[in-house]
Amino acid sequence: MTGSVTQSARLRIQGQGQADQHQPDLFDAKLRNVVRYADPAAWTCAVSAVHALASVPDRLSGDRDRVGVIVVCDDGPQEAMQALDEAAVKGFSSPLKFPAGNPGSLVGVTCILLGFRGPTLNFIMPPASGVPAGLVMAAGWLQRNVCSHVLLTASSRAAGATPNARTLLLTAPQDGPASTSLLSPAELTWLSFVDS
Template identity: 35%
Template sequence: MNAPAGVEIVGRGTARADRVRTRGGRPSFFADLASWLVAEAVGEAVADARTRAGAEVKPDAVAVITVSERCTLDTIRTIAAGLPAGRLSPLRFAGASPGSVGGLPGVLFGFRGPSLTLPMAPDEGLPVAVTVARSWLQDGDADFAAVAGHTVDSGVHAVRAVLLRAPGSAAG
């Protein structure tokens, strides 16, 4: 992605996986694979901004916008498959919320800016996401906006994220 008008890209991140991520050798039950990948790519974009652009990224001023046609569909399907057995962890339901795809970075990194998940194909949704991010940045709702696009191709999940700020911003 090239920098759209009215915003500057200060960091980039990517993440890919074809299987459930684990924590301590066990799968996470409270977040979908897409959520973990978005968090990984956003974290990488923030680290890139700090390293490459020397940006001082304060968690209180970071917004997150995620675009994903699938969102948490994998977790929703897992819940549906487990219904006949009658035993499901309540944590699975939290992980099935489509909003958790964009919310997990806030939980992990302490972001306090606005967040939004657009449940649509990134090709269609990323222009909308950048427009919203630009508005948030120009209105002072956030100093930085992470915009992430999640896709699935042949069973492989991929996320590309950028960290944006307003040109000439005092942030960072």
């Protein structure tokens, strides 16, 4: 096909995960305690990442410094921010809970629970808008060999619903640099929550 992108020029997907609830048994008890005040959106992002890593031996434990994590979320840690706001109105808010209300906690909780220490990036914007930018960043990190793998997670919440997260574990294309079409249209639609 003229002008089409070959599959080898796209980012390779090594794993795919999805979560709509917290599954504490997936994580070490000591680490769960460290992030005990984390927002439900941060937990679902981490659970989705674990599911994306399910087919990868040892969850990339030998390469933790080279695993990048990117999260795109339309509303950030909404429940944690609301709890901090309510506590402030009452006159006291525990400093232990401040990190949970930071939008960066959506990436941070995944990194803490899985031990990843590569580059991170957090987009607080609708996945349909932010996922393409996240893909460009992931491709750049992979092409420059900054990362061996990138977990790209998109999180969204329908009105009144629990957060839902979807994650792709990405690696560089086998044959040369990635093209401008980094994922197939179906993969991009799924990750961006356009199908919801």
